[in-house]
Amino acid sequence: MSLFDHDTLRQQIAARAGSVSVNDIAPVLVARSLQGSESELTADGAVSVRTGAFTGRSPKDKFIVRDGLTENSVWWDNSGAMSPAHFDILLEDAVASLGGHSIFRQDLLAGADPRHQYAVTVLTPSAWHALFIRNLLIRPGEMVETGSNPSAVTIVHAPHFKASPERHGSRTDTVIALDMSRNIVIIAGTLYAGEIKKSVFSLFNFHAPRNGVLPMHCSANLGKDGEAALFFGLSGTGKTTLSNDPDRPLIGDDEHGWSDDGVFNLEGGCYAKTIKLSAEAEPEIHAATKRFGTVLENVVLDANNVPAFDDVSLTENTRAAYPIHVLPAIAKGSVGGTPKTVVFLTADAFGVLPPVARLTPDQAVYHFLSGYTAKVAGTERGVTEPQATFSACFGAPFMPLHPTVYGEMLAEKLKASGATAWLINTGWTGGGHGVGKRIDIASTRRLLTAALDGSLDNAEMRIDELFGFEVPLSVPGVAPTLLTPRLTWQDSDAYDRQALHLAGLFRANFEKFGDAANAAPGPILAQAAE
Template sequence: MKKFGKKVHPEGLERLGILNAAEEHWNLSPAELIEEALKNGEGLLADTGALMCDTGEFTGRSPEDRFIVKDDKTAEAVWWNKINIPFDPQKFDKLFAKMISFLEGKTLYVRDAYACDHPEYRLPVRVVNTQAWHNLFSHNMFLRFSEQELAEHTLEFTVICIPEFEADPVADGTRSKNFSIINFSKKIILIGGTGYTGEIKKGIFSVLNFTLPHERQVLSMHCSANIGTEGDTAIFFGLSGTGKTTLSADPDRNLIGDDEHGWTDDSIFNFEGGCYAKVVDLTRQKEPEIWDAIQFGAILENTRFYEGTRTVDFENKTVTENTRTAYPIHFIPNALEPSRAGIPKNIFFLTADAFGVIPPISKLNKSQAMYHFISGYTAKVAGTEVGVKEPRKTFSACFGEVFLPLHPTQYAELLGEKMNKHNARVWLVNTGWTGGPYGIGSRIKLTYTRAMLKAALTGALDQVTYKKHPVFGIDVPQTCPEVPAEILNPRSTWTDPEAYDAKANELANSFVQNFSKYADFANEEILAGAPHAEVTV
């Protein structure tokens, strides 16, 4: 066996039973990994220096093929459902053994890194890959040890990612040939049959979504975060298409992180050391920070070049609309390092309401915040997702349901506790439609949304009059600097106010029906945050 790179930790792959690999490449630099990837035919260099690779058959995560081993540690704690699918411990052991055997004679890329940019909550992670560019992804997305830390850290979770290994569903207990399985007791994640790198990142996020709230009372959050010059921290929750990345990437504020964070008693901290951003239709004008970050060391996934060039055509969606880039966070000029800041003063729930009902900005009390947090509402419109022709209501608990091993009410209760303790304000921001639903109304101007966020962040909205929304009960400001007063109340922007009332009740009814699957676990305070809708069946 040949070993290359920085193998300085005393524990090697033998702890996993890997004894006969042809080569082990430990903690290679980005340049070395790019050389390996090019040599292996894994990708091509774009003219910016970024490495462009394809993920193969799977261009996104496969939630139906993600499992959690059900044992004494998880049996009573995990919220078992169609997302958290139980997996038999004995089946896991057999599949693990098959994967280890598969690695005999293979060239492996190994990386020791960690998640959580907070010294008390670090989670050391060892990633074992069969593809060099996957190891580069791990270098970019996780936090990077110093030379001394590489030698001295205590090993925790191990991720084994083998895209070439396909399961036999009948023999192995999976649903299909691809799988991602978390074993909390053995601290191992197995990924096979898929080349989509997001499975690596989200596997560890799912681990933290279990261990931090369940064991340490730290709220784990699927959100972006930034901080102003006065030390005012803000966090942004929102599903795809709501503007989370755009609105948190403020040139006048420092970026803490763009996707995953924890909230302790004294701070919030980034889980990651990088960014994994969508690049479909990317332009320098729309996203200058992301555009400039696509440089040597960055990865591009499933993009295509203009014919006869090495210049990326970001409008090309022939492979997927889920084209992405992965780069270290320090590729963003205003990124905060270490990625840790004080308690958030303002929390923004972003929704792109395609029905023109939700006000452009409103303030939520604690009950409403917990209720809307569990609801995680937005709407998909044509062009945002394959097959979507008409606006479609989308609810994802805590704005990241597919990553939640615990019941959503546990995260919501933690949010409520932290709101109480730290007097944090929660705002519901609609980046979607006004003046009517999609097809009739118009998209709320980005300049108005930015002005409303600025007013919330600076305290300008503390000095204005509010009026309760008649259906959702949320507090709507009647004036806001740099924003026309008439757009703040959505009903007044519709030509037919009665049609607005009907649509508002219809949407509220959808909220209540969606929440019914959580209601048995929700306390009275959470239930009090529901909209005032007459539920119909």
């Protein structure tokens, strides 16, 4: 196969297949998945599937081909390296494993901006995986203009093929391998569908900066004047919930690019977590799980085939995959203007951070590179205290380049746009997890609204003595004490100790950035070291 010769690769797979179905629509794929006993229907007609041993991604089994293009650009501390020779053998064997099978081909788009677009072909022996990716990527002719020359991508999905570490250079019999030079992806040994979605994002994250586009693991929506707001945050921080607002059309819920012209969605669907999902708390997402063609991953069904979203016996990482157009308020064309507001969400289980803080551009880059949230105590055996989690750029597993590349781009975008950055804590107040309580969603929404509509632009602020960011002294509808976490604790000395502990964790994490760590606008060193 010659360089970038995607047609030849696709023809090779088709020639060996028992049959090839091209661009089947949702009803056909639902029927085929049922016929093949891959799925069952819920009481409302959604497709319920199980992913077996893998109910989440396998980041340690992800590899990038190490060649002339990637050798000096990929963040190898974060990505496994595979030789071109190993990749070619793996590709040959994965293609051979699909021989004789019914293959479902989906030709889709990634990137709502036609100038920064990928033509993605997914070839899989699984009807439900074809339905999954059809829900999540952009379906040509729907809402988004197709570019004149989108970059070709081919994803060979061989979920039942077992890789060999000796033969293929993999770590185990599961492998996700990306050839950035040829835009080919191989996924083998796992049924977890999120690997398909995130492999497209990883390709985009590698190539986009070369074209002046900042790739972002964030959700985005629109204000009344067409300006975008960005919401960064790790799992459990409220990114999807807070960006779904009936008064602010949704651009997208997970993956975006920021070009000189504004923000665009990479996808055409949503992949929402459904753990403890309720119609009261998240009505739009809950309604999407009740539609025909939505894919529910690892959601337990009761005796009447009704989803039991509180049941986490299979995994806490239960998901729903559905097209974005089923939501009531979406942005036309999945694009938006230059961002006016950038929000970093964290669920601080230590009970230290204020519920809202305004960041300088330098502080924004610092918190972007830190990517902080905290897991609560009790989620794992032996864990009795909150566990800090730092994921650079709020999505380190999907960032092939060094985080500082994306950080420098963010700094440039903030400077050019004049966007205001905010840190919003959706975690605990009055003490850490087990002592304090979770900040109520009503207060968080009031604070977010005030940040988005400009109400806080001229508010009186205090400077946080430890982290250095600005915190408003009052916000209408929000208890004043909530804005100063130390006042919510019964033991102020205990708060001080906890705050210094968290500050130390921030600084220890940032040391991996070398000399830049000493100049970073994070917690004040003298206090954090006490």
